[in-house]
Amino acid sequence: xxxxxxxxxxxxxxxxxxxxxxxxxxxxxxxxxxxxxxxxxxxxxxxxxxxxxxxxxxxxxxxxxxxxxxxxxxxxxxxxxxxxxxxxxxxxxxxxxxxxxxxxxxxxxxxxxxxxxxxxxxxxxxxxxxxxxxxxxxxxxxxxxxxxxxxxxxxxxxxxxxxxxxxxxxxxxxxxxxxxxxxxxxxxxxxxxxxxxxxxxxxxxxxxxxxxxxxxxxxxxxxxxxxxxxxxxxxxxxxxxxxxxxxxxxxxxxxxxxxxxxxxxxxxxxxxxxxxxxxxxxxxxxxxxxxxxxxxxxxxxxxxxxxxxx
Amino acid sequence: xxxxxxxxxxxxxxxxxxxxxxxxxxxxxxxxxxxxxxxxxxxxxxxxxxxxxxxxxxxxxxxxxxxxxxxxxxxxxxxxxxxxxxxxxxxxxxxxxxxxxxxxxxxxxxxxxxxxxxxxxxxxxxxxxxxxxxxxxxxxxxxxxxxxxxxxxxxxxxxxxxxxxxxxxxxxxxxxxxxxxxxxxxxxxxxxxxxxxxxxxxxxxxxxxxxxxxxxxxxxxxxxxxxxxxxxxxxxxxxxxxxxxxxxxxxxxxxxxxxxxxxxxxxxxxxxxxxxxxxxxxxxxxxxxxxxxxxxxxxxxxxxxxxxxxxxxxxxxxxxxxxxxxxxxxxxxxxxxxxxxxxxxxxxxxxxxxxxxxxxxxxxxxxxxxx
Numbered sequence: 001x002x003x004x005x006x007x008x009x010x011x012x013x014x015x016x017x018x019x020x021x022x023x024x025x026x027x028x029x030x031x032x033x034x035x036x037x038x039x040x041x042x043x044x045x046x047x048x049x050x051x052x053x054x055x056x057x058x059x060x061x062x063x064x065x066x067x068x069x070x071x072x073x074x075x076x077x078x079x080x081x082x083x084x085x086x087x088x089x090x091x092x093x094x095x096x097x098x099x100x101x102x103x104x105x106x107x108x109x110x111x112x113x114x115x116x117x118x119x120x121x122x123x124x125x126x127x128x129x130x131x132x133x134x135x136x137x138x139x140x141x142x143x144x145x146x147x148x149x150x151x152x153x154x155x156x157x158x159x160x161x162x163x164x165x166x167x168x169x170x171x172x173x174x175x176x177x178x179x180x181x182x183x184x185x186x187x188x189x190x191x192x193x194x195x196x197x198x199x200x201x202x203x204x205x206x207x208x209x210x211x212x213x214x215x216x217x218x219x220x221x222x223x224x225x226x227x228x229x230x231x232x233x234x235x236x237x238x239x240x241x242x243x244x245x246x247x248x249x250x251x252x253x254x255x256x257x258x259x260x261x262x263x264x265x266x267x268x269x270x271x272x273x274x275x276x277x278x279x280x281x282x283x284x285x286x287x288x289x290x291x292x293x294x295x296x297x298x299x300x301x302x303x304x305x306x307x308x309x310x
Numbered sequence: 311x312x313x314x315x316x317x318x319x320x321x322x323x324x325x326x327x328x329x330x331x332x333x334x335x336x337x338x339x340x341x342x343x344x345x346x347x348x349x350x351x352x353x354x355x356x357x358x359x360x361x362x363x364x365x366x367x368x369x370x371x372x373x374x375x376x377x378x379x380x381x382x383x384x385x386x387x388x389x390x391x392x393x394x395x396x397x398x399x400x401x402x403x404x405x406x407x408x409x410x411x412x413x414x415x416x417x418x419x420x421x422x423x424x425x426x427x428x429x430x431x432x433x434x435x436x437x438x439x440x441x442x443x444x445x446x447x448x449x450x451x452x453x454x455x456x457x458x459x460x461x462x463x464x465x466x467x468x469x470x471x472x473x474x475x476x477x478x479x480x481x482x483x484x485x486x487x488x489x490x491x492x493x494x495x496x497x498x499x500x501x502x503x504x505x506x507x508x509x510x511x512x513x514x515x516x517x518x519x520x521x522x523x524x525x526x527x528x529x530x531x532x533x534x535x536x537x538x539x540x541x542x543x544x545x546x547x548x549x550x551x552x553x554x555x556x557x558x559x560x561x562x563x564x565x566x567x568x569x570x571x572x573x574x575x576x577x578x579x580x581x582x583x584x585x586x587x588x589x590x591x592x593x594x595x596x597x598x599x600x601x602x603x604x605x606x607x608x609x610x611x612x613x614x615x616x617x618x619x620x621x622x623x624x625x626x627x628x629x630x631x632x633x634x635x636x637x638x639x640x641x642x643x644x645x646x647x648x649x650x651x652x653x654x655x656x657x658x659x660x661x662x663x664x665x666x667x668x669x670x671x672x673x674x675x676x677x678x679x680x681x
């Protein structure tokens with residue numbers, strides 16, 4: 001599959017600060033790529049370099065085979081961008097905004113259809129300054145799609161939105177993928193990345209600290225699946241002794257790490273065989289968010305530097 | 311440059327502007343208020359005592375001094391001696407915008423004593439009927455008294471020994487309202503685009519709207535051109551309203567000709583570009599406002615907007631010479647008042663050159679985004 005975005009050894013320096021510190025990113029055409037990181041990690045700087053809005057200090061960047069800085073004008077006709085906290089002309093209605101962009105790009109999209117797609121048709125004739133935050137972001141998304149882009153850069157498109165608006169934007173992202181368009185999604189909502197993305201990269205302090213599918217990242221960096229029961233603390237050493245599994249007691253619960261699903265049956269048999277009272281059985285698996293918090297925390301502590309994957 | 315994109319952007323400007331009551335007020339209503347306010351103020355003051363500039367060629371005679379004194383004692387006129395000879399008075403009056411003057415010829419006292427008729431020359435401005443009528447009436451009243459007192463025998467057989475002949479001043483004389491109309495049109499040409507573009511250029515950058523536009527095919531020159539077109543059209547509308555109000559409500563004497571049109575185009579072109587330049591060099595919206603005010607306010611008051619530059623002291627006239635708005639207003643004055651098309655063409659040439667330079671500088675300085 002061809003690469004829509006290719007980044008090699010990208011560096012961006014502001015004075016003493018290395019905002020982006022030698023990252024490599026590849027995004028396959030027709031996929032959703034989520035770029036995760038805490039605030040100040042270098043996400044927006046990277047995205048703005050990909051959009052041709054900032055110049056890289058060093059490294060190679062190609063989007064749709066073009067150098068974004070040198071070929072910005074050609075590239076901008078083929079990409080769509082929705083920035084954080086989208087702003088527009090206050091007195092212009094949503095429909096007029098679409099028509100304006102349509103004229104600028106020489107596009108033939110139907111304003112009504114585009115507004116319907118982002119669930120904003122009922123606000124087609126409302127001026128920008130009367131729209132809510134979520135409606136403004138939806139309009140930003142609609143404008144980003146006016147030129148029927150091959151690659152869409154969505155920079156934290158759902159930040160601060162209510163669940164309904166967030167789901168509407170997720171729905172559009174899924175439909176873009178179904179149409180074969182590439183989506184480069186910057187977010188700090190892990191749930192969003194897990195739900196939408198084919199591949200994920202986690203950036204912190206300008207460096208990529210994990211990359212792959214959400215499952216691969218969880219498998220590589222997450223903890224094992226755990227079985228939890230509410231029981232007496234004496235159950236923990238008993239399980240450890242009988243089954244050789246890592247078991248701990250805390251807060252009235254006993255937690256056992258499982259290597260595979262067969263371990264779960266063995267643990268249950270052992271609990272039942274112990275004669276100790278127990279209830280509230282549950283299994284727990286790390287989410288991308290758990291992995292993210294651990295990875296970022298470990299990098300901040302300096303324990304991840306030697307094992308960060310590229 | 312792409313016409314379709316300029317038109318699309320023009321529609322956005324037009325809609326944004328016409329949906330903004332404050333912008334409309336300052337573009338269309340405020341100039342009307344200014345014309346109305348100044349028109350009312352200066353129409354009212356035109357009925358006060360008129361200064362008559364006199365030349366007394368009958369040097370120091372008691373009779374001529376008595377005549378001028380009698381004229382001064384009327385409540386209509388105030389006599390002031392002109393610093394020129396009688397031969398130069400007409401031209402001097404025209405050059406200094408004085409509508410009325412008086413010459414007492416040599417031998418006035420001697421002729422009065424021996425009963426020989428002497429004609430006084432009263433200079434008037436035919437376009438300023440009110441001033442001319444008032445002065446002629448006052449002079450005639452004093453002449454009649456002098457004729458009655460003339461020594462002759464028998465009195466009824468005496469021919470008038472003092473007469474009046476009228477002459478026109480050297481060039482048409484204009485009233486304040488005549489100067490005010492081009493001045494206020496110039497004021498509007500300056501303020502609307504300057505304040506708006508300074509504000510837009512700094513705030514759009516801060517809010518990221520320029521960043522949005524940088525991701526479209528719209529170029530900076532196209533964006534600026536759409537605004538120039540809008541402000542040219544707005545200037546035509548506001549100038550039409552102000553000129554119409556000045557003529558029909560306050561009786562302004564201005565000539566409307568095609569020579570006015572280039573100033574209504576180049577003026578907004580210049581100030582849109584200058585506003586953009588000021589906003590672009592400022593690091594923040596707050597500093598942009600300061601820079602805009604520093605540039606705008608001297609022009610507002612020293613370019614002949616409210617008072618003719620000819621009435622300024624020499625130092626201020628020198629300042630006016632370097633202010634772009636002076637060339638807009640002076641050019642319009644030359645077209646609308648003096649029919650001096652050669653000087654208007656010079657003003658226009660200066661403006662065109664300055665506009666092109668400032669437009670190019672604005673396009674070069676203006677950045678869609680910080681990097």
